[in-house]
Amino acid sequence: MRLGVLAVLALTLYRVVLLAFASADLFVDEAQYWAWGQNLEFGYYSKPPLIGWVIRAFTEVAGSDAPFWIRLPGPLFHGAAALVVLATARRLWGDVAGAATGIAYASMPGVALGALLISTDTILLPFFALALFFWLKLTERSSAGVALAMGAAVGLGMMAKYAAIYFVLGALFSVIFVRGARISWRDAALAALAFLVVFAPNILWNLQNGLTTVSHTADNVDWINDPSTRLRLNFSGLAEFFGGQFGVMGPVFFAAYLVVVARKIVTGDWPARWLIWMSLPIILLVCVQAILSRAYANWAAPAYVAAVILTAPWLFDRARRIYCAALGINLALSLALPLAAVFATSWTLNDRLVLGRYVGRAEASARILSTAREAGLTDVVxxxxxxxxxxxxAAKGTGIAPWSVPFEGHVPHYYAQRFPYPTGQSAPALYADFADVPPLCAPGTEVTELTRWDIPGGAYRGRTLVAWRVGPGCWTD
Incomplete structure (x- = not known):
């Protein structure tokens, strides 16, 4: 047991130490989550608020907005989730099962990526794991305190990402098909009450803001927006999503999970069947989404909390060599990813940076801001x-204010929603874009090209970034 805990802590420490030396720029989502935290609200354009709050807390304590502090919650939250998963497996099957499960969770490729690049899944999964642990305790003994804690955990999960609702889906299937997983009506009611209390602020925020986050989630689902439209089945999307699950959990572990599901979904003991119903419906539901429209590999991430608790002890007990091979594959990737982030600006494959998507963004911002300062402009659009x-x-503390071009009707992103270029500006601004034509302005507005850069590599490889000086009134008349 001590070995399992130490292994999780050691892997977490390794990730934290190498994160301090990472040369990868903030990805667009990471920078947006940081921006959310600069204006604390109960909801944001595309996600609930918890990730913004967490990043704000870490950067406030550190007194720094450097990428390290923005990303630090990643390895710490996943390390915490691994310990909760370890405790759940231990409660079910003993110390050895707990240790085997904890290190299996911590080494999953999806977790390795989430520990490197901060995401809403990273914030969600510890609360999903806690809710599962509390559910297990309630199957053993009724407890008002544990029931309230379970509901609060699910509520906090929903405040991180709406995918936490999958817990409710799995719970419904579990109480229908698994007698041993049923809890008392009082405990269920208390959990529901705690859930609503914790999640209510985001519900109210959505109602006050035109259901912004809900509508964005519906946009992602896509096919529900116009049910009358003839559906086109996306079999290639299904294959891509399903294949991606071997990458999220690890190829051997996911294959073993499918074997365990086939063997135990009908005849297994109740804990195994409970864990199947807390994971399989999530994967199948996202498979449906993938075939009807599209789905990213991480959209089923909550499934792997229960899936690894089911799979790792079973594989360790029955095929230890295969377990060790599976763990070895995952650990190799888990150790390599933080190193890749350290050498993000130099590691190449076929003349392309391995982490090219995460390089060059900060340099582009620095050039834009430098151009604005040289031109005496304080607004960048x-x-x-x-x-x-x-x-x-990049602009925080520089005296230069970034703005989005204003949009009419449905806005395409958070910046257009919260920071449209204001009306009544009397000074010119700098406009930057990947285009060879100047921005569409009101007739008679001054538009002068200042500079352009051909970008050889990184996130904007092969593109040309152009900066224009734009007179006042461009987007306001």
Whole structure:
């Protein structure tokens, strides 16, 4: 047991130490989550608020907005989730099962990536794991305190990402098909009450803001927006999503999970069947989403909390060599990813940076801000969400204010929603974009090209970034 805990802590420490030396720039989503935290609200354009709050807390304590502090919650939250998963497996099957499960969770490729690049899944999964642990305790003995804690954990999960609702889906299947997983009506009611209390602020925020986050989630689902439209089945999307699950959990562990599901979904003991119903419906539901529209590999991430608790002890007990091979594959990737981030600006494959998507963003922002200062401009305007995300982070404390081009009707991103270029500006601004044509302005507005850069590599490889001086009134008349 001590070995399992030490292994999780050692892997977490390794990730934290190498994160301090990472040369990868903030990805567009990471920079946006940081920006959310600069204006604390109960909801944001595309996600609930918890990730913004967490990043704000870490950067406030550190007194720094450097990428290290923005990303530090990643390895710490996943390390905590691994310990909760370890405790759950231990409660079910003993110390050895707990140790085997904890290190298996911590080494999963999806976790390795989430420990390197901060995401909403990273914030969600510890609360999903806690809710599962509390559910197990309630199957053993009724407890008002544990029931309230379970509901609060699910509520906090929903405040991180709406995918936490999968817990409720799995719980419904579990109480229908698994007698041993049923809890008392009183405990269920208390959990529901705690859930609503914790999640209510985001519900109210959505109601006050035109259901912004909900509508964005519906946009991601896509096919529900116009049910009358003839559906086109996306079999290639299904294959891509399902294949991606071997990458999220690890190829051997996911294959073993499918074997365990086939063997135990009908005849297994109740804990095994409970864990199947807390994981399999999530994967199948996202498979449906993938075939009807599209789905990213991480959209089923909550499934792997229960999946690894089910799979790792079973594989360790029955095929230890295969377990060790599976763990070895995952650990190799888990150790390599932080190193890749350290050498993000130099590791190449076929003349391309391995982490090219995470390089060059800060340099582009620095050039834009430098051009604005040289031209004596204090406002920078852009259309691209990618540019705006990093500009907001890079511009903090410089005296230069970034803005989004204003949009009519449905806005395409958070910056257009919260920071549209204001009316009544009397001074010119700098406009930056990946285009060879100047911005569309009101007739008679001054538009002068200042400079352009051909970008050889990184996130904007092969593109040309152009900066224009734009007179007042461009987007306001």
């Amino acid at each position: 852009a259309t691209s969400r990618d540019l705006l995300a990093d500009l907001f982070h």
